Amino acid sequence: MSLSPISPLIADWIKNGLLWKYVNEPKYRAFTVPKKGQVQLPREGFIYQSTEGLLLSFGAAFDHPLCGIRMKTEQIDTENWWIINNMTMMGAVNQPWFVEANIPPQTTNGVYQLLMYKKWAWNDAREILVINDDTEDHTCYSFNYTMAVLLKKRPPTVSDTILRLMFAREIYKIDKKILEKIPLSEVERWILDAKAAFKTEVE
DSSP states (O other), X not given: OOOGGGOHHHHHHHHTTOOEEEXXXXXXXXXXXXXXXXXXXXXXXXXXXXXXEEEEEEEEEESSTTEEEEEEESSOBOTTSOBHHHHXXXXXXXXXXXXXXXXXXXXXTTOEEEEEOSOEEEEEEEEEEEEEOSSSOEEEEEEEEEEEEESSOOOOOXXXXXXXXXXXXXXXXXXXXXXXXXXXXXXXXXXXXXXXXXXXXXX
């Protein structure tokens, strides 16, 4: 069974025979989120790294509506956008939206949840955090997120490698001093990349 139909990116990985996996991180333990602070998940200082990734869902439960979730990539940083109170004011309460706040009486008294269902693609690195926008410490009761990550970088395509070769050739024509910056061995490696990519695409 595969969840690939929900994501064209995952379907593309499968189509091209690329190695990938799902990462699911549920934690049902309470911990403190400091005032005007944040806690990195699944542990402090941990950053997910992959050439390609996809955050599929992310949610957390807190003791206060001034808490929420955050994601950081090179492409986007949600900062304190996804605070439960913010989502409440936007009307995203107890109903399916790409970010949904669940508050009492829908939840247990004193429990406030924020759930994110939109799929976010990312490159290189992603940070996952829970945040507290209040002036007092609060408790995160639990969190859960699911993402898909590519385990190995995509092989170079024929077009990418040919463009690199053409660029190198033109530079060689323009300035002989560039020979020191792009040695012949590098050009030879590009040629081998092109042959390997061509074989992969043809097959």
